[in-house]
Every structure is written in structure tokens, then in C-alpha cells.
Amino acid sequence: MRDMDRYTIDVVGVPSDTLMLRAARGLADEMETKLPSGGTAVILCGSGNNGGDGIAAGKFLLEDGFRAECYMVGSREKMTEDANRMEALLKQQGGVLRDGSELTTLEHADVIVDALFGTGLSRAITGKYQTLIEEINASGKPVIACDIASGISADTGEILGCAVKADVTVTFNLPKTGQLLPPGTEYTGRLVVHDIGIPQAAKEQVSFDGTYVTRDLVMSWLPKCKLESHKGDMGKLLLLCGSTGFTGAAALASRAALRTGAGLVYLGVPEAVYPILAAKLDEPVVFPLPSNGNGRFGSYAAQEMPDRLRDKDACLIGPGIGRCRDTEALVDAVLEYASCPVVLDADGINVLEGHIDRLDRAKVPLVLTPHEGEFRRMGGDLSRGRIAGAKAMAEKTGAVIVLKGYRTVTAAPDGRIFVNSTGNPGMATGGSGDVLSGILTCLLGQGMEPAEAAAAAVWLHGAAGDAAMERLGVRSMLPGDVTEALSAILK
DSSP states (O other), rough: OOHHHHHHHIIIIIHHHHHHHHHHHHHHHHHHHOOOOEEEEEEESSSSHHHHHHHHHHHHHHTTTTTTEEEOOOOOOGHHHHHHHHHHHHHTTTTOOEGGGOOSSSTOSEEEESSOOTTTTOOOOOOOOOOHHHHHHHHHOOEEESSTTTTTTTTTTTBBBBOOOOOOEEESSEEEEEETTHHHHHHHOEEEEEEOOHHHHTTTTSOOOEOOOOOHHHHSSSSOOOOOOGGSOOOOOEEOOTTOOHHHHHHHHHHHHTTTTTTEOOOOOOTTTTHHHHHHSSSSSSEEEOOOOSSOOOOGGGGGGGHTTTTTTTEEETTTTTOOOOHHHHHHHHHOOOSSSSSEEEEHHTTTTTTTGGGGGGSSSSOOOOOOOHHHHHTTTTTTTTHHHHHHHHHHHHHHHEOOOTEEEOOTTTTTTTEOOOGGGGOOSTTHHHHHHHHHHHHTTTTHHHHHHHHHHHHHHHHHHHHHHHHTTTTTTHHHHHHHHHHHHHH
């Protein structure tokens, strides 16, 4: 990140003061959303440029009619030139940079701002800084971190001794890798990426090669609905889901696909559960396929795939199908005969255990959506972290990999990485993955590029989950509630 700033200053010619003031303006704007009229922000500053951002943000708060108490917790003798210049601007606005020893309590703060350490921190936090961070975390006050919560390694997400647990982090230009990886992501809170005018050439100086998926990005990807569109233009999907005891997976996936805007959904289910799903579902075209004695897809189901796959725009196989030789044969048939993108989920992935070469049958784009357990069963390695593991598996298989979990990672075979920004613990329940797979299959069927479709589906799924949580609470929300919330997200 320092290389990016240095390039902007030295090569592009943007003054460092200008960058710092732009950053501070974004920080102040976020603070003001948390402050009551005339409220007080306590801004805790280190002696580096992170502290300079905090001091300058205090200046803007004073200009806007709020109270700002700025404390230099670091050494005044070590303050950077930029930080000193920001102190001069603070004084011009009538503010004072107080010594950290004058701070006796945080009780009067309406908002606490962490501007102690920036991205350059590489040592464990101890001593007075550790004590202060513990007080911040115990205060019960809203906490906003400047650029990165103090104590998080910007490169790895490791906690360096202790860390500020922020409610919001305002970072600049690009997210830091450590904000996207656990445990760092748990201390980051809501991540706001504020553009301070760094040119693309400068951004290429940093090592993070991923894309942080946001609402604006997703909405720019989604296909536009034309006035003259008909159901055949909105995606004709084949979903192969369900078995005895797992009819819910088929229902959730098909409803999610339709709620995302699919034109036609053909839901193939074992004939043993066909009466249940035909009665339960009105919108999809439910049809039976041969089943075996265990209520799963039978061996003859595979023989129907050439006809069933004909003229489809996308196919999903896996939710609730169970694992046996007959369903393995069905997966093989889909991979061999599909002429459209295919999503493998749940037991569609589990059949790859020890047989990842099954994917070689496919002549079409594939998207796999494993959680960490399924990822390991298919031969994935997480020893170097989720991003590295997903990237390696995508390169190995030629498939888009959606590694589910907090801050889901989507990896494309060409090396692109997407890290999600939405979702909450209430989504960690059976059926949530079925909803995601339905959304994803719909977007593929509407012609989206596979990696972007996957990243967009993950974001939409998480955003709908966040909307459901706001309405119902983290404990009471259900996967079906997430599906229903999609309509508000997709308006």
C-alpha cells in the first residue's frame, strides 16, 4: 500500500497532503453517520500517517459542527511531517491535539475512532497500546477504524497481540488482504472502501490481486431486462435435485432461481418424491426421473440426460441428491452431455472425492460451490489459506471455485479472485447453499460470464441474507426468508 501511495505522490505528482485530506474526508463522512447532532468523536491517533488521517478527520468534524477530541497516543517526537501539517490545520479550525495521557475515560464519546496504527504494523501490540485497545473494545461505543483496525496484519489477517474490534473500517482505494481473511475480517466490521483518487497504474503496485465484491460492481454485471423480453430470454434451466428426505433442497434451489429472474425452471426429481414436489411447487416445471430403491436418482436417469439437457442455458446438479453409484452415473452423464454451463453443488461435488478427473468429461464451463469440508474431500489444500487454496483448485480443474464460508472466495481458472462483502451468521444453516446454487444457476442461464456470475450470486445471496437478518434477527431467519428477500435486493 505504501508503494501505491509513493507512486501517486512521486510519479503522478499528487501531493501527500491532498491524499491525506481526501482520506480524512471519507473517514469524517462515515463518522458523521454515527454521530448525533453536536456529538463527540474521540479520535485516538498514532504518530504515523494513520494518525495524520485521524487528526485531519477531526478538522473536518469541527468544520461540520461536531465535537472532535483528538489525542496523540504515540510519540509527538516521531510524528510524520504530514501529521504535523494536519495538526496545524486542526488548530486553524479551533481544535487541539491533546496528549494521550489526558484521556481518562471513553464514556463521553459518541464514537471512538481508531487511528493508532496503519498497514505497516508488523510487531505484537503490548504495553499502553494494548491497555487502550482493551478499553476501546470494552467501551460499548461505536468504533470506526481508519484504514485498518489496529492490530490486524494487513498482509495475513493475523492478530498481532491484540486488535481493535471495529464496527466499521474505512479503508482507502483497495481492501487489504488481512481485512478479507480470518481472523482479521472478524475485527474489521463493515468495510467501507473510500476512493482517494489513486490512479490505476499506482494500484498495480500492490500485491492484492483480488476484487472486493460490492453492490455497485454486482449491479454493473447483471444483465439488463429488455422491454421485449419473454420467458425464453431469461434463462431456461435444468435443476437435478432432491431425494427421499431431502425434498427441501429441490424446493429451495428452484424457488431461488425463479426469484432471481429465471424464465423457465425444469426441476428433475426422483419419481419417488415427485408427488411431494409437484404438489408443493407451482412455478417450476417439475418432472420425474427414474429412482432407485432408496428414493434417489436411479441408473436409468442418466440415460435421459442427452434429451433433458438439450436447449438448456444452464444446469444445476447436486442439492439433496445423496451419494451412491446411481447418482455418480448421473453426474457423469451431465458432465458428458451438457452443452451449457453446469453448477456442481453438495453431493454433486462429493462424488468427486478421489475422482477429480470426472471433471475432464466436461466441455463446458463448470462452477463448483464447496464448503471447506467438501473442498478438502475433492482434494483441496487450505494450508496456505482460503484464497490460495481456491486459486490453486481453479487452476487445477479449469472450473470456477466458490469456496463458501465467511467472506466467500470465488476463484476463476484465469487467476481472478473475488472476495465477498455480504452475509451473516444467520445464514449458517441447512438449505442456505441450495438457495445460493439456485441464484447462481439463474445468472449463468442469463448469459453471465461464469466467474462474474458466481461472484454476483454470492453477493446477492449474502445481501438478501443481511436483509432477512434485519427483519427477523440472526437466530430466527430461514433459507426461505433469504429467497424472499431477493426481491428487495434486485429492485
